[in-house]
């Protein structure tokens with residue numbers, strides 16, 4: 470069978486490898502149908518993801534059909550359509566015991582720390598797959614994992630109906646956050662330096678858009694919120710500056726959620742946090758969000774609505790990576806389509 474492998478940073482090969490076999494009773498064999506290309510895959514390609522090791526088969530946004538099941542598997546059957554929950558964890562550490570296995574000290578992410586879904590077949594523990602209604606289009610199902618990222622950010626930001634949420638960045642992650650917080654009933658302000666992205670955000674429910682290269686973000690947020698600030702600020706850009714801005718424009722008793730992995734420090738005065746009693750929350754991967762997201766997909770409350778802009782066959786994965794890289798204005802989400 471074919472697999473897409475990154476042998477080392479900056480190189481990619483489509484290779485022929487043996488089809489994997491179920492070895493344990495709790496495992497399932499998946500026939501892969503769609504794999505989304507994510508910003509983090511591009512970082513692995515460029516050698517800029519500090520968590521990835523090589524050689525690596527990437528792909529953590531995966532929709533598949535169950536091709537075989539081990540004898541202990543009860544949650545899915547052969548022929549079921551499923552999506553992959555990409556986290557594997559120890560169950561014993563402080564984070565795991567506190568319901569936060571997504572930050573387990575032994576965390577292994579499918580397609581990052583271990584081989585992922587960019588291959589024709591994969592074997593994995595049945596508890597890491599979730600069934601999706603078979604009528605749901607594969608292009609909708611493959612968006613489940615990205616939506617869980619948005620759902621997690623909304624949860625970490627304690628977003629409630631009627632609140633004003635400011636999302637920085639209207640790329641794919643910012644849009645998944647937007648979709649989730651709109652479903653929660655929030656009033657949303659979103660910013661991006663690309664007007665095309667802001668237009669798409671409006672089509673997906675954004676109430677206010679700001680282009681920071683054209684207007685003063687702080688002043689606009691103050692105007693929209695009548696001086697209160699945003700009750701939750703979700704930073705889907707993730708630079709030292711956007712983090713500083715998040716803290717500046719958050720309302721008293723507000724939440725600031727970070728999604729980025731920038732190592733450079735931000736200059737944030739303690740006074741801002743104490744005076745407004747802000748909660749600063751990191752948001753990484755997801756915890757228990759798959760069930761909620763799949764329910765929203767199955768009931769068509771959550772649809773990709775133009776978020777999947779490009780599809781490539783497995784044989785054109787190199788073209789796909791190059792295209793994604795060179796066309797940030799055109800590509801929202803590109804997916805690899807398997808036969």
Ligand SMILES: [Zn+2]
Pocket residue numbers: 507508509529530615
């Ligand atoms: Zn991703």
Ligand SMILES: [Zn+2]
Pocket residue numbers: 558559560561562563564565566570573574575576
């Ligand atoms: Zn753990």
